Amino acid sequence: MTRQVPDSCPGVLRLHAAADGPLARIRVPGGRVEPEQLVALAEAARELGDGNIELTSRGNVQLRQVRDAGELTGRLEAVGLLPSHTHERVRNIVASPLSGRIGGSADVHGLVPVLDAGLLAAPRLAELPGRVLFTLDDGRGDISGLGGDIGVHATGTDEFALILAGHDSGIRISAADAVDVMLAAAHGFLDLRGDDAGRWRLHDIEDGADRVAELLGLSRGSDRVELSAAQDIPIGWLDQDNGLVALGAGVRLGSLPARTAEFIAAVERPVFITPWRSLVLPDLDEWTAEQVVRVLAPMELIFDANSPWLQVSACAGRPGCAKSRTDVRADVTAAVESGRVLPPDPNPPAPQDIPLLDATEVTVAGRQHWSGCDRRCGRPHTPVTDIVATDTGHYQSSPKPT
Ligand code: SF4
Known part of the structure; x- marks a missing residue:
């Protein structure tokens, strides 16, 4: 291309x-x-x-x-x-x-x-x-x-x-x-x-x-590693092989407030930004790790692997993107806070397009990516339900593997 x-x-x-x-x-x-x-x-x-x-x-x-x-x-x-x-x-x-x-x-x-x-x-x-x-x-x-x-x-x-x-x-x-x-x-x-x-x-x-x-000009063998995009995001308390602790922390829609970042820096350890828009804070002793969770969880860092925030991602939307049909991040935030982002369904229905819905009616289980237009910027490589704003001010969702 x-x-x-x-x-x-x-x-x-x-x-x-x-x-x-x-x-x-x-x-x-x-x-x-x-x-x-x-x-x-x-x-x-x-x-x-x-x-x-x-x-x-x-x-x-x-x-x-x-x-x-x-x-x-x-x-x-x-x-x-x-x-x-x-x-x-x-x-x-x-x-x-x-x-x-x-x-x-x-x-x-x-x-x-x-x-x-x-x-x-x-x-x-x-x-x-x-x-x-x-x-x-x-x-x-x-x-x-x-x-x-x-x-x-x-x-x-x-x-x-x-x-x-x-x-x-x-x-x-x-x-x-x-x-x-x-x-x-x-x-x-x-x-x-x-x-x-x-x-x-x-x-x-x-x-x-x-x-x-x-x-x-290097020789090629016949064995091939099968690669898959499906992986669990490292979240919560993670025991390192050397006895120390790493903390995996989710960040709401990948947007880290400056004040929270300064508290993380105060731990005085390197921080790893992951391609899943989350953080890993490594090399902590147990006492320090407990204090980090105690201080940073109320600042909206996510240490609970079952948090609905870990099921959602979104493009920039309005006001950051002129192409966006709506304020996607506000809509997805409302969906999380009102309990309309459901845990993954172990027996998901067969993929099918869902009718146009008002933002306040969208209720979807499992991994979902919200977009302000059909370009679907920032869509993860893993299978997600696409929730896309339409010209009429509604959303349409379509479960579709990547
Ligand atoms: S998906 Fe559309 S609305 Fe969202 S950031 Fe990309 S171009 Fe803008």
Whole structure:
């Protein structure tokens, strides 16, 4: 597939003109944010934006209604959140959030800064479209199913499958070679893409994965890892393999208030932003973990895996998006708070379109994504019920697997 225009993914240096004001997206490789970085983001959100830090489906963050882009740039540079002006939009790296702490076949977190440094060191890779996604899966299968472009999936403690365009290429590499091979694959994508700026993803190039694999010149076996997008979000108390505790925390519609972020930063541990718009706070002793839950649960962080908030996601909607037919987030919030988001049905009815409904009448069980128009931005890769606003001001829902 070839589009007519280059990708227009926002960054810090290239803001998106959203309907509610300029929007800045800040890349966070591996989703890892240090406490001082979280404080800087919270202060920027409050003083330069709308007061919230939005979590994205790539483990990045964005600020809305940015009032002073120059001031934001300086603040982010000061805490290491904008290490390059040329490569800022290509640093899209997601990694298994629990890797090295709970389960998994290998620890992929160590690969994140090496891959990031390799991207930054290659001038040509600044040409990668901002849509290209690098995935590092420690073998548990939580990341490889996200449909990335180039990635690795652990098949042993020191063996990785090379993932191209969301599928196992059949190429097997060691941890020591993983970053070099991914960078070579990125160059291969640019070779195939040529001057066609309308090809934003490896998926957009016919036989792109096979052709990149050929360019790499590595042998391909016949075994393939089956990848699935279906995974439970890590939520609540999670015992680490080393005796410490990680806390998985859901964030209502992925929007983290600045004040809550500052309380999280006060724990003085790194925080991982997950591609499910949630957080993982690792490496806590039991006493600290109990205090964190006691303080942050009343601040609307979600530690209960049965919370209806974990069943819902939504696009920006009004007022952030001019295309939206309604204030989607207000409608989905009302649905949650009035008990109309039901637990998953173990015996769901056969998929069928449901009649047009007023926002106050929509009652759906299980995972659901609310959208202000048919584009369905931010729709998860997992099966969801689509709830889409129509021209008449109503919603229509259609259960449909991804
Ligand atoms: S789904 Fe439609 S209304 Fe929602 S953010 Fe995307 S374009 Fe805007």
